[in-house]
Amino acid sequence: QVQLVESGGGLVQTGGSLRLSCTASRSIFLSMAWYRQAPGKQREQRELVAIITSDGGTNYADSVKGRFTISRDNAKNTMYLQMSSLKPEDTAVYYCQWSGFGGSYWGDGTLVTVSS
Numbered sequence: 001q002v003q004l005v006e007s008g009g010g011l012v013q014t015g016g017s018l019r020l021s022c023t024a025s026r027s028i029f030l031s032m033a034w035y036r037q038a039p040g041k042q043r044e045q046r047e048l049v050a051i052i053t054s055d056g057g058t059n060y061a062d063s064v065k066g067r068f069t070i071s072r073d074n075a076k077n078t079m080y081l082q083m084s085s086l087k088p089e090d091t092a093v094y095y096c097q098w099s100g101f102g103g104s105y106w107g108d109g110t111l112v113t114v115s116s
Helices: none
Strands: 004-007 010-013 018-024 031-037 047-053 058-060 068-073 078-083 092-100 103-106 110-115
Touching (some): 004 092, 018 031, 018 092, 018 110, 031 078, 047 068, 047 078
Parallel strands (some): 010 110
Antiparallel strands (some): 004 018, 018 078, 031 047, 031 092, 068 078, 092 103
């Protein structure tokens, strides 16, 4: 079992910035990622926002490239998502995911609201 604790969500104006954090009870094994679920969407419609692998490789959704940066602190088992130039369409609950050979685990999510 892996416990994940997210923090950093909140209300921000268009163009503003936020930094999300996700601390895991275990070190990154295969990858950690940020997903988001927009208002009115189902769990199955969660969108992959960014992913970072155990060797440091990263990938981003086209909608956030150039605006979001994923990073990690291995010593703290913590992953970050620096979000800049936020838009109203970025409003969502952001979930942290940890993946290993035994499966994937999810955090409870943190709400990001971008006002226009």
